[in-house]
Amino acid sequence: MPESDSAEKLRERKVSLQRQVVAAYEREYRDLVESWKSVETKAQGTVAMAGIFLAAVFAFARGVSANEPGWQRWILTTAILTLLASVLFALLSLWGRKVASPPPPVEIEQDVCLMMPVSDPVAFAEYERRLGADEARQWRGCTDALRNAYEIKTGWLLRAQGAILVAAVLVSLLTIAALFDGNPRVAVPWEE
Numbered sequence: 001m002p003e004s005d006s007a008e009k010l011r012e013r014k015v016s017l018q019r020q021v022v023a024a025y026e027r028e029y030r031d032l033v034e035s036w037k038s039v040e041t042k043a044q045g046t047v048a049m050a051g052i053f054l055a056a057v058f059a060f061a062r063g064v065s066a067n068e069p070g071w072q073r074w075i076l077t078t079a080i081l082t083l084l085a086s087v088l089f090a091l092l093s094l095w096g097r098k099v100a101s102p103p104p105p106v107e108i109e110q111d112v113c114l115m116m117p118v119s120d121p122v123a124f125a126e127y128e129r130r131l132g133a134d135e136a137r138q139w140r141g142c143t144d145a146l147r148n149a150y151e152i153k154t155g156w157l158l159r160a161q162g163a164i165l166v167a168a169v170l171v172s173l174l175t176i177a178a179l180f181d182g183n184p185r186v187a188v189p190w191e192e
Contacts, residue, residue, distance in 0.1 A: 011125045018132030025139030029102060032146045039153050043093040046160045050086040053164065057083060057171060072174055079170040082163045089160035097149045100142035108135060 061076055111134070115127045 011129070015128055015132055018129070018136055021136045022132065022139055025136065025143050026102070029139065029143045029146060032143065032150055036146070036150055036153065039150070039157055040094065043090045043153075043157050043160065046090040046157065046164065047087055047094075050083050050090065050160070050164055050167075053167065053171075054080065054083045054087070057167070060171070060175075072177060075170050075174045079167045079174070082167040082170065086160045086163035086167065089156050089163060093153050093156035093160060095156075097153070099149045100145040102142055103135060103138035107138075 057076070057079055061080070064073060064076060108131070111131050115124060115131065118124045118127055
């Protein structure tokens with residue numbers, strides 16, 4: 001009798017461990033979905049910020065004359081191209097991607113219904129173990145797919161934000177150069 005008790009306890013522990021694995025995948029999936037939404041919001045903000053910055057750079061470019069040094073025109077051109085790249089990268093982050101959905105409950109329900117007529121405890125325990133393993137496998141597949149798509153999405157967002165930073169540095173340098181070139185286009189309070 002003690003051997004069957006220990007076998008039963010071992011089976012229960014195995015089933016409990018499988019449930020923990022499934023619960024961990026469910027939590028990770030929910031966390032990834034929340035992070036996904038956050039990246040979407042940040043990408044939308046990045047597009048808006050780059051668009052506003054691009055409009056400001058175009059306004060700045062209107063004041064650039066053909067007599068400006070070539071390096072200043074190249075920096076401005078590079079800033080514009082970098083901002084356009086930022087918009088493109090942010091849009092690529094927002095691009096719709098196919099990701100796996102969580103395991104449909106109907107499949108699990110069907111498997112459970114198949115188990116109900118089983119009256120042999122050993123056979124039932126084996127069905128239960130297989131059900132837990134199958135559910136964990138399904139969750140692992142959809143969570144892995146979502147994680148991969150999330151990493152691609154965040155990669156594009158990081159590129160977009162990096163491009164905005166580069167453009168900001170370039171325009172800042174160009175503005176500083178314009179202030180000190182002896183003929184500033186911007187009114188400086190201490191020179192009025």
